[in-house]
Amino acid sequence: MSDDLPLTAEDVAEIAAIIEASPYRELDLSTRRFRLRLARGDDGEAGLTQEWQWAGSAPEAAAAMAEHATDPDAVPAPLPGTFYHAPQPGAPPFVAVGDEVGPETVVGIVETMKLMNPVHAGRAGRVAEVIVPNATMVAKGQPLFRLA
């Protein structure tokens, strides 16, 4: 969908060298396909920066993540990602409805950027409800369990 890439790293370095040796503060270049702004740092001391904008690459604004009211009985997702009930496929879930948990009890995992992050119950109690199904994308703060 495009011709050759517009500028290589070497091209950018050369343009940067030209600006550095010039009295100019910045170069702002707009074409049909991209916009490149090469500028000296904000405080004048720092080096140059390159900022790119690409026609067609700015995706539509993603749906704003729902803010979840703080429910003291809910165990929220510590970060966005995929929520799992069990340590691996086929394994028994960490907890089931009716289980007693302590603040440090691992009740599930959230996979974010390929990392497994344990979800801790956060407080002592009994699991009253498993709100989110296994292997579901969750937002940060989304209630996963309800404790009684």
Add this chain to the structure above:
Amino acid sequence: MIRRLFIANRGEIALRVIRTAKAMGITTVLGVSSADAASLPALMADETVLLGPGPSSQSYLAIDTVVAAMISAHCDAVHPGYGFLSENAAFARAVAGAGIRFVGPEIKTLEGMGDKLAARALALEAGLPVLPGGEAATREAVHARAAEIGYPLLLKAVAGGGGKGMRRVDRAEDLDTVLDMAQAEAQAAFGNAAVYVERFVAKGRHVEVQLLGDGSSAIHLGTRDCSIQRRFQKLVEEAPAPAMPDAARAGIEEAAVRLARHIGYRGAGTAEFLVDATDFSFYFLELNARIQVEHPVTEAITGVDLVEQQLLVAAGKRLTLTQAMVRPVGHAIEVRINAEDPDADFRPAPGRITRAAWPAGPGIRVDTHIAAGGEVPPLYDSLLGKLIVHAPSREEAVARLKAALASIRIEGVPTTAGLHARIAADPRFVAGGVDTGFLTGLAQ
């Protein structure tokens, strides 16, 4: 010759491959998930094919889907990048079955090296030293191995790479819990939960050797030091390995080439070693049969385009480079700018980038797929981009890195940029030759 290249990856490495392929006059076809349909690599590729929904298991890791996409796009070769299916022998076999060239080593090499235990055995055969440890197929076997080699120890994914499924265990009572986590991570990252056990070396440096082979001859392109890591994933890489006697460096390079020749290695690969920070004795860890994230530091000092070499070898050409032609110049350092919060145990931080002002200037290279407005989905890796500096000496490279990090402005998500500025100012880093425990001792 390769005419139509399928790229089975995403992010900065997809963009990196597109760049060289275009320079070589090759048409690029990028397979994308729906989450990446509006990404910069998708915009830059000549053509794109939609693989499926966002989760990797239904797109970038779905072998049948990816192979069907390259067949329907009439591609004659596929570059797998790093991660995802890059070292997956079943994928390479399916690609070969479709009559398409796989830009990587032979299937038997992937089988030998993708299984880290088999790799240990091959290294021993080639006469390379390895760490105490080994196979542990069952929970009982893991306990037996642990008792045998003692604590602290490392659990490593048999199918491993990129630190996924790798966990340190300090005490016997933690072994079961950590084993569960390591296996879950290994399963998620590689579709294979198996782990093995290895002794943990406290004062170790991570030094690796870039290799190029064509199946019959093999050469090295020098060392890289990647000792600064978090969660066993590299944060800073430099070439050549600093603060090390020439003889020690040459010994490691020679061992790596010996292994490459022993297995008839084809393509670009990296032999990783753990080097004792005090006496420079070394142990073979693994051979990564793919392009590495940190390959640009080697490109900076050697002037060799490693992706071009990969594509030439994959097209059936013999290596035209000889060992004598590789003459590294100066020193290069790469830092990984990740979307994660260094102050919260490097917690991944997906989100929208509101501003991306990357450094620019002589001796500076930035490999990134991120511009203002770019979305960092929670589905994939946290790497936003790589800042690479090159200068005639290490001292000048560190100064250049400091200046570059002073001007970088990435806004919208927390990043590792500030952490890198602290690293670049740390006297131990400035002196060079730090061990893998460096981050723990870093001033806030």
